[in-house]
Structure formats: C-alpha cells, structure tokens
Amino acid sequence: MKDFAFDLLRPELAQATGTTLWIADENALQPELAITPRNNVTVISNRIDLTDSLTEQGWQCRFSDFNFSEYADGSIDTLIYRVSKEKPIVHHVINQAIRLLRPDGKLFIAGLKNEGIKTYLDKAKKRFAGNMQTEKSDKNTWMGILTRPDACDTDSLDDQDYPVLRDVASDETYHYYSKPGVFGWNKIDKGSEYLIEQLGRFTERLKQPATRILDLGCGYGYLAMNCASDDCFVTATDNNATALQACQENFSRHKINGEVIPANCAEGIDSRYPMIICNPPFHQGFSVTGDLTDIFLRATRRRLENDGIAAFVTNLHIPLERKASAHFNRVETLADNGSFKLVLLAKPKR
Template identity: 65%
Template sequence: MTDTAFALLKPQLDNADGVALWIADENLLNQASKVNPAITVISNRFDLCQQLESAGWQSQFSDFDFSPYADHSVDNIIYRVSKEKPVVHHIINQAIRVLKPGGTLALAGLKNEGIKTYLDKAKKLFAGQMEASKSDKNTWMGILQSPGSAATELLDDQDYCRLRDVASDDHLSYISKPGVYGWNKIDKGSALLISALPQFIASLASPPKSLLDLGCGYGYLALNGASLGCLVTATDNNAGALLACTENFRQQQIDGHIIAADCAEGIDQRFPLILCNPPFHQGFSIEGDMTDRFLKAAHRHLQPDGIACFVVNLHIPLERKAKKLFSTIEVIADNGSFKLIRLAQPH
C-alpha cells in the first residue's frame, strides 16, 4: 500500500543534497524510493534500517539520536511524521538545532495524525518560514526553512531522550522513555503472563537454564523472568526499547544479552523458555502478519522440550495460527481481556 504522505515527500528525497537526513520510522516499511547517496537515513527500527541498507541507502539505527550532528550543520531533513507526539516534537526540535540557516525541514503526514497542528507549531518555531502543500484533503506537507537563530521555546517532547523511572510493582521498578511501546506503564497482559509464570513452567521437566524475551520493550518480561535464575536474552526491533532494557538490566544487575533484531532473526540459539507479548501491528502491516511472524520466531527459537508463553488480546486467533507450528497449544488463562497461551512441541 502506498502511503500518500510519503509520496508527497518523494521529490524532496530525490532532490536533497549537501548534508541530508531522512528520518524514517515504521510507517515507511516497504515504501520504496530511489536511493539518494547524499542522504543518511536515521531510524529507530532495526528492520527498516536493514531493509533500506540492502536497497543501497546509508543508515543509522538509533533512537533518533541527533547528537552526532553539530548545531547548524545539516542542509535538508525529510520526515514523514510518526504516530507518537513526543517523537514528532523531538524531531522538530532537533531539526531547528541542526539545520543550517536556510536549510529545510520537509514534514508530511495525514490530517488524522495531526499534521496540520504539527505544521502550525513548526511554522512558529521556524519564525514563519514555511511553504505548505497538499495532495488530497487528508495529506499535507510543509517545507520549513530554518531562520538560523535558536528557537526561543521548543515543543514539548516529554524530555524525549531521558531514561526515567516509570512504574513499579511489589518486586521491581522499571525505567523507560517516550518512543518505547507503552513506555510509562506496566502492560496489563504482560503482568498477567508474569503472574502465571509458575503455572506456565510447571510442565517443564527441569528449571529453565535460559529464556528469550521476544519483543522485550523496556524489558518487563525479561526482568521478571530473571527471577527464575536463568540466563536472559532480550530482543527488540526498536532502538529506544533496547536503550531502556539495557538500563533496566544494568540497574537490576542482570547479566543477560540484549539484541537488536527483527523478530529475533540472526539469533541462532534455542531456548527452553520463551516469553512473548507480540505487537498488534507494525506501520501499515496488519496484525495477522505480526502474530504469524512472532509465532514463527518462537518456533525457530524453542528447544524441542521447551515452552513458549504468549499473552494476546482475546480477539487474536493465536491458537488457530499456532496449529501449523506446535503440537501442544493450551489456553491456560483468560481474564476477559487477555488470554495466556502455552505452546510446546514445535514440529
């Protein structure tokens, strides 16, 4: 599916020169554009960086880290707005810092994503220097020209880069930051999974020596699973999640591995225990695709006598999808919102 907002930005990508940055997030998976060697892509999505690098783009996988760029050192920035407001505000704030006087920020998005509000705010920050256009009544782009002076008041990005305490329970406290899935709370489904962990692992012949947290976010499942005394591996596709998880491991003194990967691809190890709260959707791809991909990843990484513990919303037909991959599929709990599913005997 072509994204109309991205389509508006394509000529900007083709024509960018000097020092140019394309800020890309999950919305842009599978959206093709001709390679422009002047551009460095910055993305917080590992899969997108891999995809763009294999297509010939230069990319930097980071949590939208602009610190390598000095003040007023960049000529063009191209950005299709993200879903989350703090991310968008962070990028607009950084753009005003790093752009040279006369350098441009091309910003596009859809009306229901708040693009008009973003353009209004950015226009103020850029001292009124903006050229706006639209391709249909829902899709807008603004090209903002840097006045070269520092902005007096930046947009509220909720202190985007700062790792902070966000939640705690009877056992642990958790560190996270904006840009991470459900960053300022404990996910209810994940809490349910952890409360049922003894029930999940009761069927194992011996205590697990290692576990994999598949799609770890800030590391809630991994941190709680570590209390089983096993070696923990946590993996995610999102750079901010990996930063937060690393900090949580450091503070809780967990000696585990944290690995950037797309659905654990590139991890060769198999585990006796896998914990997973899979994402519903990714960019424009539908939830079914992601559920299937996470199930396949669990199948690839599970030891023959191991178990994979999943939590999903009730409406997700995980049991049906898992049939092709596992012989044992058991719903061990259902609280009216989430269900816990034990998968074993991969075939």
C-alpha cells in the same frame, strides 16, 4: 498499504541536495521504496528491520532512537521526516531540526490529518519564524516545507524530555525505566503483568527449570526482568532502538542476569531455548509484508527447543490458537481473565 504522506516526501528524498538526513521510523516500512540510494543522504532509523533492509539496498543508515548528538549545530542542509505516531518524538525532531539545519536549510515534514499534521505544521511554522509553504495531495494529507531562519527565538516544543530515560513504574521487585517511543512506555502492561502473575502455570509444564529464556519483543524489559534469576539467563530482543535502550538501562540498574540484542523477530539469534516468553505486537506501521502474529509464531517455532515451551499472552480477540496450530503440535489456552489469555505452545513442527 499506500502511504500518501510518504508519497509527498518521495520526490524531495529523490532530489534532496547537500547533507541530508532522512528520519525514518515504522511508518517508512514501505513494501516498495523505489528510490535509488543517494550518497548525500543518511537514514536515521529507530527500527533495526528498516535499518537492515535499507542498508542492504545501499543506503547509509544509523540505528538510533533519533539521537542526533553526532551532528553539529547548523551542519545539515535538508531534513526529510514523515511524522511518527508519538507526539513527543515529532516535537523532538522539530526541535532538533532547528538546531541541526544551517540558515536557509529545509525541513520537509508530512503526515495525515488524523495524525495531527496540521497542528504540527502550525507549531513548526512558529518555530521557523513563519517560513513555511505547504502542499497537500488531498484534504487529509499535508506536507510543510520549512526554511530555517537566521534566528529562532521561540520556545522549544514540549517533547516530554524525550531523550531521557526515567522511572515510569514500579512494583515490589523493580523500578522500571522507560521513555516515550517504547510500547506502553509509562506503565506496566496489564497483559504482561497477568503473564508474570500466572507464570507458574507454564513453568510447571517444564521437565526441569529453564536456565535460558528468550523474551521476544522485550519492550523496556518487564517480562525478561521478572523471569531472570541467578539460575536463569534471559536474552531480551526487540527491533526498536528506544525499547532496547530502556531494556539495557533496566538490566544494568538491576544487574539482571541477561543480555539485550537488537533483532527483527530474533533474526540472527542462532540458539534454541527451553522457554520463550512473548507479548506479541499486532500491527506494524504501514507494512503489508505479512501478519505480525504469524511472524512472531514462526520465530518462536524456529527458536524453541523440541521439548521447550513458549508462554504467550494476547488480547482475547487475537486468534492466536488457530494461527499457532500451523506451527506447533501442542497449543493450549491455560487461562484468561476476561481481557487477556495465556497460551502455551509446545512441540514445534519441524
């Protein structure tokens, strides 16, 4: 799908002068970027798939949850940013832009009306002491060009303490640490909770208890933490820097028997596992590179041992069984609770 907001930024990215940061999240997952890599531009992305693909194309990239601490105050000439879905992240980037830009440096920020771009532009304009011009490509798509004044004395925008991991939820077993930017960051997901409650329905199908489990798309680590034990080592993987940071924090705090690995759908993870657990995502920014459910099913087929089982939980409306039957000889819906269903996948097609 075409992203008109990114199209407004495209020429700015292609012509940016001086030390430039391009802040890119899932919204930048464009099938065709069509811009030649620039020596003066560094991409800061919280997505490992985007980082890998842009690095392959020749861009200099840093994979982080938009942590700019390595850049000194006033060290940046140009910032390019297509707004993110989450308000705390947008506020964090605008606040950081004030710190990072040298006087007269420029922030180019674009988005759609239904993403709140006009409100973001109003707030950014105040922070930049009124130094803003706007452009629009249609009534829904806006870009602000903000010039850093010598002095910025307005209050920072409320970023909900974006950089800080905090205790967001707990149950009888654990306190969970997370922060904005992670899927369902401030609660325990109802689908994942249902999967853990009913885990026995899956594990009773195993010939012997699994000693290794792969959690595909681990988020802050809820499923992984509740499957790990002294006898079971869990590999938790995700493509989102913020999720990985939170998951690592939870593993360290609770001494979880496991590891946390950045990967795009387990790419680069070579082992096969006797058990895989997954609460798959079902949309991906603006990408049209393929159906995410299907990509997760393919990854599961590749990484599952021949006699292993995969435990999936999805919303009832996702046609998981139909899609999964292309990849597995055994697909069984074990239960549903009116909102979520638990699906067992086994006998991967080789």
